[in-house]
Amino acid sequence: MMNMGGPSTVPETHDFLKNLFLDGDLIPLPFQRFLAPIIARRRTPQIEKQYADIGGGSPILRYTQLQGAGMAALLDELSPETAPHKSYVAFRYAKPLTDETARQLKADGVKRAIAFTQYPQYSCSTTGSSLNELFRQGKAGEMGDIEWSVIDRWGTHPGFIEAVSQHIEAALAKFDPAVRSDVVLLFSAHSLPMSVVNRGDPYVLEVSASVNAVMDRLGHSNPFRLVWQSQVGPTPWMGMQTGEAVKGLARLGKKHLVMVPIAFTSDHIETLYELDLEYAHEARELGMEVQRAESLNDSPVFIRALADITAQHIRDYSSGKVGPTTTQMGLRCPGCTNGTCGQQKNWFARAGRI
Template identity: 80%
Template structure:
């Protein structure tokens, strides 16, 4: 079938620098995004903060092998998802995955240009953040809306959105299996006492306090995983990757590890619960900072694997997309979910409201 008839599955994510020299541009783009990190005088502050932080972050990327693997895994997941999708939903085949990162190459405008060249007429914006936040999925959708409004995505493209999926059974199963593999590394008599420490990317409290749903949705994911594990272990949900002096959601993962050591709970499985592949938050923060800190405190910390090339997870992505396409074609769902249509009660972002209206109309 000709590529012009392909259905686009646009995978939205934060991204990361694939090589060390890309670090400054990544940081500048990140600190320029007021949806993620609101800053006074942002257009001036962002390049300055990025320049100050670049040497430190470059060193971290060097320590994990010279760059982030997130693009490699996103492309792998997308290609395998599209192949499965051709089988699961042949009515809309062929399918093609496009990667649209928010802060690193390929940026949204690069994905838009590729779609326009391919003549795409039907597209699904598929967030790769399982849990919705205005600062992550919302920011990516805002950028996609801006490109669509400017005509960068081509003319007459029909859009729909998969905006959150944090309790999808396949996703939960993939996470649970990785936890079980980590628990198996402990002696059987100790296993039930191992603390499961679910770690998710934190948010500024300014975002949380305006009514962002992220905390609730991450909590729902953790609850579903523990139900799948039959509440086998004590657990907590903690938060990582705080940036800057403003108040962020806590408790922070590193502080939780210190607290568990003080309380004598020295066997831990650290679980990345809001990430779909390895990147600097798992490979550096978790593996090289938190695990090392734990070892210095006499702890045995195992880190559950990221989802990466998990066949269970990739099938979950394909199932999510197939179900969405099937229900949309049948008219049982609209272009965007009911929940996506609800702005945060404290929202003052005009673009957010325009974006939600645009997607609710199928990108028109």
Template identity: 75%
Template sequence: MLNMGGPETVPETHSFLKNLFSDGDLIPLPFQKYLSSYIARRRTPQIEQQYTDIGGGSPILKYTRYQGEHMAKLLDELSPSTAPHKAYVAFRYVRPMTEATLEEMKADGVKRAIAFTQYPQYSCSTTGSSLNELFRKGQDTGIEWSVIDRWGTHPGFIDAVALNIEAALQKFPSSSRKDVVVLFSAHSLPMSVVNRGDPYIQEVSATVSRVMERLGHSNPFRLVWQSQVGPSAWMGQQTGDAIKGLARLGKKEAVIVPIAFTSDHIETLYEIDKEYIHEGKELGMNIIRAESLNESPVFIRALADITKTHLEDIKARKVGNVSTQFKLRCPGCMNATCGAQKDWFAAQGAQV
């Protein structure tokens, strides 16, 4: 289960930030090695305080392990021919890091594995970066791989998100409920990544479209973007600016939906809960966040179903070890590692 990760304890914050800003796939910077160290040092005190404010660290490891363990247990029932199943967590910027997870898998004697991205929508800066790291560290493990690279329109995922939105909407008076604005908030991307042809924007948009279809287009909605870092241009409109704009237009109620995250972490618990909702309150708005997926049984069943279908399709030779879309590089891609990584995963001989 591949993800960005987050520091489980406050003292891990600096190393997390250093690793994050050193990753040119996620945040391309000039003089990356030197500038990443400078930015990490500058931001560490502020981000440490944010993690302190949300309880002393990120819960993303706790929730990812919970989701993985319960998915594997359910998968044993749904797909007994491929059992037993075990979920491993590989984070990109903080423990358990990819290399350590691969060592654990080798020690367990794993021969067959699925690289299952926990970013529902594909981006070269997230899924691509995690797979690049797996490619760099995993070639001598003797493990055969297949890849689940995107699943942002899976019906179970859509249903899990929609149920949380419906629960949030129930907290508003029935007289005004249909007028509550639904703000889908996703982590933004630098425009340099968007402009090279990264598919993330359209894939997040597709998720939002499916969720609103599932809700019967019950409410007005917008897709907005959060977590911009640095002075360069990022995809907008930023979530905070959207809230200011809605207040100016006379809107009084809104639900914020974390649409590109599979569990709570600093972007939900601090950025949304402590910044955006507070800003809305100061502007006279009542804003509620839809719950993250966390321990949602509907979401966990969706993860199991995605995996079961993947295994069945490979066995039936309906697909190769990677999806058709996975093989296509961004038209503006100049990253040689990305090309080599895609070729390596596509050439794997994994069988069920």
């Protein structure tokens, strides 16, 4: 189960930030190896305070482990012929890092594995970066002889859409029925640098598809917008930014708001601090009544969706209906200049064989 990860304790914040800013797939910087440690060091005190404000660290590892254990238990029932199933966590920037998980796979003697992105929508900067790192570990022989396949995107899967929709409905139910249909649904996703968007990255399109699927499920009951959060640095990023959208809606006279994390599968700093403490506080100061749709976390509907996605993948791959990777994963961005990306795609297309 691949994801960005987050520091489980406040003292881990600096290493998390350093790993993040060193990743050119996520944040392309000039002189990256020189600048990344400097930026991480400067930002550490501010981000440490934010993690302290949400309880002393990110809960993303705890929720990912919970989701993985629930998924594996369901898979034993849905696909008994491939049981027993075990989930592993491979974070890109925080413990357990991919290299640590690779060594554990080898120690456990794993021979068949699925690289399952926990980013519902594909981006070269998130799923692509995690797959690049997994490829590097595999090429170096750190994982032993494993047959790989990939679940690379699932942002319109009915179970995922149902889980998100149910949490929106629960948030809407907290408003007076007289105003409920006027509540604005503000879908918020992690932004991307425009340099990534402009090379043909599919993320913006796929997040939009998730939002449209949710609104179809809700019967287009409310007005909505898709906005973007967590911009870092001075270079242009995808907008409009969530905080600016909140201010704009207040200026336009909107009084009721539900914020919806649409690209996050569990709580972490972007939901618990940015949405809950920063943007919601701004909205209330501007006279708005605001609720936040809960993250998927321990949702049984969501955990069942993860199991259904994986069981279908196992069936399709075992029967030869699909290969190790999807057709879409095999297509590089038209503006791609990352040689590792091409090698990684070819490696996974051969089920992790050199």
